[in-house]
Each structure stands twice: as C-alpha cells, then as structure tokens.
Amino acid sequence: MTIIKAQHLAVSYGHGETALKVVKDVSFEVQKGETFGLVGESGCGKSTILGALAGRNKQWTGSIEIDGETIGQKRTRTQLAKQQLVFQDPFGSIHPRHTIGRTLLEPLEIHGKDRRQERIEKVLTDVGLPLNFRYRYPHQLSGGQRQRVAIARALILEPKILLLDEPTSALDVSIQAEILNLLKDLREREKLTYILVSHDLAVVAHLCDRVAIMQSGGFVEIATRQQLLENTVQHPYTRVLMDGSRGYVATTRQGHSQLRSQSPVTV
Amino acid sequence: MAKSATFSKLHDWLISEDFTSSRQARLHSVYLGWLSLIANPLAFAGFAVVLLLIIVAALAPVITVHDPFAQDFLMALKAPSSTHWFGTDEFGRDVFSRLVYGARTTLYITILVTVIVAPIGFVIGATAGYLGGWVDVVLMRITDIFLSFPSLVLALAFSAALGPGIENAVIAIALTVWPPIARLARAETLTFRHADFVVAAELQGAGVGRILLRHIVPLCAPSIIVRLTLNMSSIILTAAGLGFLGLGAQPPMAEWGAMAASGRQYLLDAWWLTTVPGIAILTVSLAFNLLGDGLRDIMDPRNG
Amino acid sequence: MANTSDTILTVENMSVEFPTLSGVTTAVRDVSFTVGREKVGIIGESGSGKSTTGRAIMRLQPPQAIVKANRMQFEDVDLMTASEEEMRSIRGRRIAMILQDPKYSLNPVMTVGEQISETVILHERVTQQEARNRTLAMLERVNIRDPERVFDLYPHEVSGGMGQRIMISMMLIAQPSLIIADEPTSALDVTVRQQVLSILDDLVVERNIGLIFISHDLNLVRSFCDRVIIMYAGRVVETIAAADLDQAQHPYTRGLLNALPSLDRPKDRLEVLRRDPAWLEN
Numbered sequence A: 001m002t003i004i005k006a007q008h009l010a011v012s013y014g015h016g017e018t019a020l021k022v023v024k025d026v027s028f029e030v031q032k033g034e035t036f037g038l039v040g041e042s043g044c045g046k047s048t049i050l051g052a053l054a055g056r057n058k059q060w061t062g063s064i065e066i067d068g069e070t071i072g073q074k075r076t077r078t079q080l081a082k083q084q085l086v087f088q089d090p091f092g093s094i095h096p097r098h099t100i101g102r103t104l105l106e107p108l109e110i111h112g113k114d115r116r117q118e119r120i121e122k123v124l125t126d127v128g129l130p131l132n133f134r135y136r137y138p139h140q141l142s143g144g145q146r147q148r149v150a151i152a153r154a155l156i157l158e159p160k161i162l163l164l165d166e167p168t169s170a171l172d173v174s175i176q177a178e179i180l181n182l183l184k185d186l187r188e189r190e191k192l193t194y195i196l197v198s199h200d201l202a203v204v205a206h207l208c209d210r211v212a213i214m215q216s217g218g219f220v221e222i223a224t225r226q227q228l229l230e231n232t233v234q235h236p237y238t239r240v241l242m243d244g245s246r247g248y249v250a251t252t253r254q255g256h257s258q259l260r261s262q263s264p265v266t267v
Numbered sequence B: 001m002a003k004s005a006t007f008s009k010l011h012d013w014l015i016s017e018d019f020t021s022s023r024q025a026r027l028h029s030v031y032l033g034w035l036s037l038i039a040n041p042l043a044f045a046g047f048a049v050v051l052l053l054i055i056v057a058a059l060a061p062v063i064t065v066h067d068p069f070a071q072d073f074l075m076a077l078k079a080p081s082s083t084h085w086f087g088t089d090e091f092g093r094d095v096f097s098r099l100v101y102g103a104r105t106t107l108y109i110t111i112l113v114t115v116i117v118a119p120i121g122f123v124i125g126a127t128a129g130y131l132g133g134w135v136d137v138v139l140m141r142i143t144d145i146f147l148s149f150p151s152l153v154l155a156l157a158f159s160a161a162l163g164p165g166i167e168n169a170v171i172a173i174a175l176t177v178w179p180p181i182a183r184l185a186r187a188e189t190l191t192f193r194h195a196d197f198v199v200a201a202e203l204q205g206a207g208v209g210r211i212l213l214r215h216i217v218p219l220c221a222p223s224i225i226v227r228l229t230l231n232m233s234s235i236i237l238t239a240a241g242l243g244f245l246g247l248g249a250q251p252p253m254a255e256w257g258a259m260a261a262s263g264r265q266y267l268l269d270a271w272w273l274t275t276v277p278g279i280a281i282l283t284v285s286l287a288f289n290l291l292g293d294g295l296r297d298i299m300d301p302r303n304g
Numbered sequence C: 001m002a003n004t005s006d007t008i009l010t011v012e013n014m015s016v017e018f019p020t021l022s023g024v025t026t027a028v029r030d031v032s033f034t035v036g037r038e039k040v041g042i043i044g045e046s047g048s049g050k051s052t053t054g055r056a057i058m059r060l061q062p063p064q065a066i067v068k069a070n071r072m073q074f075e076d077v078d079l080m081t082a083s084e085e086e087m088r089s090i091r092g093r094r095i096a097m098i099l100q101d102p103k104y105s106l107n108p109v110m111t112v113g114e115q116i117s118e119t120v121i122l123h124e125r126v127t128q129q130e131a132r133n134r135t136l137a138m139l140e141r142v143n144i145r146d147p148e149r150v151f152d153l154y155p156h157e158v159s160g161g162m163g164q165r166i167m168i169s170m171m172l173i174a175q176p177s178l179i180i181a182d183e184p185t186s187a188l189d190v191t192v193r194q195q196v197l198s199i200l201d202d203l204v205v206e207r208n209i210g211l212i213f214i215s216h217d218l219n220l221v222r223s224f225c226d227r228v229i230i231m232y233a234g235r236v237v238e239t240i241a242a243a244d245l246d247q248a249q250h251p252y253t254r255g256l257l258n259a260l261p262s263l264d265r266p267k268d269r270l271e272v273l274r275r276d277p278a279w280l281e282n
Helices: A044-056 A077-082 A101-109 A114-128 A130-136 A142-155 A175-188 A199-205 A225-230 A237-245 A256-261 B002-017 B022-038 B042-060 B097-132 B133-147 B150-162 B165-194 B197-204 B209-246 B256-264 B272-299 C050-057 C084-090 C110-123 C126-139 C145-150 C158-175 C190-207 C220-223 C242-249 C252-259
Strands: A002-013 A020-031 A035-039 A060-066 A069-071 A081-087 A161-165 A193-198 A210-213 A216-224 C009-020 C024-033 C040-045 C066-068 C071-074 C095-098 C178-182 C211-214 C227-232 C237-240
Touching: A002 A044, A002 A193, A020 A044, A020 A060, A020 A193, A035 A044, A035 A199, A044 A081, A044 B209, A060 B002, A069 A114, A077 A081, A077 C084, A081 A142, A081 B197, A101 A114, A101 A130, A101 C024, A114 A130, A114 A142, A114 A175, A130 B022, A130 C084, A130 C145, A142 A175, A161 A175, A175 A199, A175 C252, A193 A199, A199 A210, A199 A225, A199 A237, A210 A225, A210 A237, A216 A225, A216 A237, A225 B209, A237 C190, A237 C220, B022 B042, B022 B272, B042 B272, B097 B133, B097 B165, B097 B256, B097 B272, B133 B165, B150 B165, B150 B209, B150 B256, B165 B209, B197 B209, B197 C145, B209 B256, B209 B272, B209 C211, B256 B272, C009 C050, C024 C050, C024 C237, C040 C050, C040 C220, C050 C178, C050 C211, C095 C158, C110 C145, C110 C158, C126 C145, C126 C158, C158 C190, C178 C190, C190 C211, C190 C220, C211 C220, C220 C242, C227 C242, C227 C252, C237 C242, C237 C252
Parallel strands: A035 A193, A035 A210, A081 A161, A161 A193, C040 C211, C040 C227, C095 C178, C178 C211
Antiparallel strands: A002 A020, A002 A060, A060 A069, A210 A216, C009 C024, C009 C066, C009 C071, C227 C237
C-alpha cells in the first residue's frame, strides 16, 4: 500500500525573479512500512524534500499524497500529526528552557489528547529513557539522550511516518549505533514508515530499503539496498558517494602533474 | 547541629540533578541562581539595597516615629539631630519620615511602570519579530517614532498634557520606556524564530499565541528582565526629574525628586533637604543597576 | 641538523587539566606518542581529549588549563620551556594548524590573496608584485582553477573546501615540518573532501613532513593515515598501524569498529559499545 506519493514535486525558496529552485520535478512513492532514503551532498535538495513533506516548506508545486489524502500547502492538525520530523541537531531541536516532560506534553495539549502522563511514560520507555528524565532540562542530557527525546516527541502523536533529517550525523559512532538500532526497533514495533535523509551511504544502506541518490535538485537514480550492497548501482555519481563512505581513496603520487589533472573546482 | 544537618540535606536536595518532580527541577534552577548571586558581591549588594527598599516601604509606619505630613513651623529647617535623624524641612516635617514614605512612592512608580511596560513591549516586539512582513514594518516604525524623542522630553510633554499627578507620571514614563523593550523582544525573537524547536512546535500544529507565550517568552524573559531591572534606575531618575519639575507627585505627598526640588531654595542653610533624597535616589538607582548586571550574568546563557 | 631526524615530535606523559568549581577535570591524562615523517591519526569520540591534545602541542590551550608533561620536544625546541615569543615564531611557520572551519583561521577583513601574499613576503622577503605571482602560483598548486578571481575574495565568500585549500596553500609557502589538522574535512562533502585530502596527502609526502590528523571518522583515518592513535576519556588506549586497524586488540577500538555501519559488511543490528570502567585505569 502506498503511503506517500509525490508527483512532479518542485520546491523553491524566495519570490519572483530571485526565486531559487532547489528541488526540480521529482516523483516517488513510498510503501507502508518501507524506509526510503534520500542521499546527496549539501545543497542537493534532500532536506528540502523532507521539509515539503513535513509541512515546513510551503513553496512547492506538484502533488503530494500522504496516507491516501491529497495534501495542500496549508494543513490541518490531523494532517500534521500524520508525519513528524526528527531534526539533525539534537542540541537545537529541543526547547532549552522546557523540561523533557514539558516538551513531550506540548503536542498532547495542542491535539487535546487524553491520558497525558500515561502517554509520556509510554513514549519515554519506548525510546529507552528512564521515566524520571521527564523532570530534566535538555542541558543535563547527552547528545544521544537528546536525540532519543526528539524521537519521543515525534512519536508521541502516534504518527504513521517519521521524517528523519540526518538523525545521527551530529552524534558519535557508538551513539549513532544505538540510535540506528532504536529506529529499527521502533519501525518494527510501531509499524512506521521512514524517510531518511543522510549524506552517508553506509547509514542509508543499513536502514533503507530503497534510496534516491540526488544531485542538484533531481534524482540521479533510485537504487535498492541490494544494489548498494552488491555494488551493482547504475550511476557513477552513486559510486563516488559509496567510495566516500568508505573513506579516502589514495591517488597515485606523481608530483603535481597529478594534482593538475584532477578536476578543478570553482567557488 | 540538627539544624545544620537539615540545611545541608536541603542543599543536597536542591543541588542534585536527579530530579524526582518538576517542582524540584524548578527549585534547583532558582537555587543555582541564588548561589551565583551571593557569589557576586556587587550584585548581592544591589539585591540587598533593593530588598531593604522594599522592607522600608512595606514597614514605613513602624519604622517612622513622626508623621511625614505633620507640619510644625516652630521646628522648620532644623539640622539633623537625635529626634529628627535627617533634620526637618521648611514646614517642620521630619525628613527621615518623608524619605521612608517616599520609598513607597518610588517603588509604586517603578513597579507600576514595569508591570505596564513589560507585556506591551513584549507583545509588540515578539509579534513583529515572529510574524515579520508588513506587521513588522508597521509595529517597528511606531516604535521608532517613540524612540526618536529624548525620553525625558517625551515624558515631560505627556505629563504636561495629561496634567500633573503621580498616575499621569506613571503613564508618561511608561510611554517612554516600552520602545526599547519592544526592540529587544523583537531582536530576541528573531534569533529563535527559525530555531528547530520552534519549527518542531509549528509542525505539531502549535498556533501563533502558543508559540509566542510558551516558546518565545521563556527565552526572551531573561534578557527582558535584565533590561527592565536596569531600566528601573532610569524610571526612578525620570520620576524624580518629573517630581523636581513639579509634574510628578503633588504636595504634600512625599516623593524624593520633589523633596530635592523644594529643598533647593534652602540649599545653603539646610543642605540635608536636597542631599538626603539625592543620596537616596543615587543609592537606589545604583542598586538596581548592580542587580541588573548581576542578573544578566546569572540568567543570560550567553554570559554563562 | 634537527630537520634530518626522523622523529619530529615527542610527547611523553602529557596531561591537560582544567580547574573547575567542583575540582580539577583532567581532559588529557598521561598521553605519550611520537610523530615522524608520517600521517598519524588521532581518533576518538567527542570529549576524548583529541582536540585538546592537538592544541596543547601548539600551546594554544585555554589560559586556565594546566599542561604537564615529562617531555614535549619538537625538533630542536623544548615546547615545555619555550617562551611565548618563541612559540609565536613556531606557530604557523614550523607547526601549522588546519581547523574544521577555515573562516576562523583567516582574517575576515583581508582578501585571501592579501593574506597569502603576506605569508610570502614574511618568508621570502620579496616585493609585492613577486608575492602576488607566488600567491597565484600557490593557489594554482592547490587546484584552484581561476586564482586571479579567488585572490580578491574575502574569507566569507569562499566555500569550505576552497577555504581549506587556501589554508594548505599558505603551508606550501611557510613550509612547516609538522601540520596539525583538527577535523579538517568534517564540514566538507565527500567529493570535495577527497580533493582536499589528496592535496594534503601530496604536501605531506612531497615535503617529507609530519601530519597529525585529528578526526572522529574511523574509515577516513584508516584509509588516509599511516598510524592511528585511539583516545578514550583523555587516555591513549591503543596505537596501531592504520592497515592493521581491523586487528585492533583494545575492546574500545573493537567496539567502535563494530558500531560502524558498513557497505561491505552489512549487519542487521549494530553492536552497541559497552563502556568498561576498567578502560579508565591506566
């Protein structure tokens, strides 16, 4: 069953003549329970697509269908609750002067939900945090714990879709492993659909079933996890990104004639 | 011994970050603020003077032995003595009593102005900053108009137009104090406007009112409180200035600025008439400044 | 001459301590290592003391920090006893530093060309015109296609990758014998990172100098460096040749390697690092 369907989606920033088209006409479908990845370098438009799906970027054209419902630029509360965004920076995405409990209570108040304390306790348990963390302030928490709080906040409205914007790129390797495992568990337990934005193909291949590789606002190719792991991707740019996640590729050292032959760069 | 044990237990409970209730979390941050306030001697001195001012104003009838309004021409212009600590004025009224009752007037003006100005400044500034666009332009140009007058001149014009009196002085001063608060609130709001946690609240369906009150207020509050505390000294000075010019508190009400003004003509014979209220104005406005500086160190995360 | 010796830097039992309200925090504890004419990676998670180590070598630690060591020898200079004046003549000339964001290392009100020329004039005592020509040549050496245009740009107008190239071009002139690079490519995209690293690689190999490469990225350090120092909670837990990283013995290093998602060895669940208090005992 298709849960997200985007057709001819284009997103721009700014108005009139100076408008900057960041995403140019992309179409994709995501099945229920699937994890779809968006990969590319900075400025390729991957986070912008996520923003348009989340309701953050309102300047888009084309059509977006979420859970069988066509979405307009303005959304109702119910439509907003269907998908929730998890941000990259766990230090900037939680209100610094609210306790964790208050942060989790806020969405429940907005949506007039009942059994509030019960829901908060459940979601804290779900993301693996002790219950007394609800009385703490974000500055008392580590980066990994904060990211768990951010995931808890996204989950508390019981959304069907989680939009993950580089959820582990600000974290240490060992913490990244914990968060990736948590995301896998939650996906299974809560029957969630994910869209994961990342620049690291290894992370994407770990979590995603299918990946769209993006370059300057468009899709270069959509590869399956199998293709990535078996190294049978089509596009050379995908290979470049795959090499990047493996580390540095030594070039043969032949003085600076070698240096010059590499592709020069503009600002 | 038992007492100090309870105290150290309380200290441990307050300092512990292993909270078991939201009340403990709140008390913890208040307690930490208190600890850093007493660690800063100047700010603490300011705090002590302000506290003293409040106590004196509250207990005025208990502290004074003379009626501040009782005239006794036989006792006029007497130098400080054991019966009249700060001497008497030209009507034979006790200067110390008037000074103590004047603290009430001063406090009344500062608190009233602050209470009026804080919400107005915040609502105008934060709305302008959060909504942006033409709302921002209109609100900020109005603010600019108020800012373009020297505040004392503006206060003078308003209280002259409204007529002398302490309530009118409060309104006149409030009109001159809100624009900088609005500016500050706008600047603070702009820095948080696109923060991820504000976007997160928007994506969960929070409306403008909720975001301003629940998310922006707690972040702007520290710098606005600091600014208001620092402003209190200028409110006191403006109030005293208006009183001095006869536009503030009207006789026989005790007000420091008016006291200093009326003592002016006896300056050579009775120095205490102007000196005592003058020192009181200086001390209290200095205290508010010191306290404001201290609060900035404590509350503003950018300085911590 | 000291320059011909193979060991460029020797650090013996270095500790960096920060006095705080609640006692002294030790950011780096009894760290010992040497750097020769090679690329040495220092790897660790945030708070492991890797950046503090790099800064302490340059004597750029915050003023309240206390650095202790049995020995800190850079070529013929004893870094423990060198005066601040001597350190100033060493920094940027004999030991150079590349930071994550080049904007903090460049003067924001001077064009990049002027800044490089200044280095040229300082080191080679040439005229303005010659300095300009040398600068343009250096910009070209670090693969900047139109040096004439880049010469007149201000630091805020250049991209991250370009900024790092500019930093490297300054090193081509100053000819340091040791470079400390603190997360120089963490803010860069993979393609740009590859280019910057290969320029840095060529510089180190060509000039036969030493490089300390501080990073949190295991794969990058493994593929770029010759030798890896693994730091945990301010201590060096293991030093190993980069090629042998897979045979690392210390459970922390093993834990880090297993926590890493990989394209080549996919696994269903990533191993979660179990921190052992015993690692904190030296």
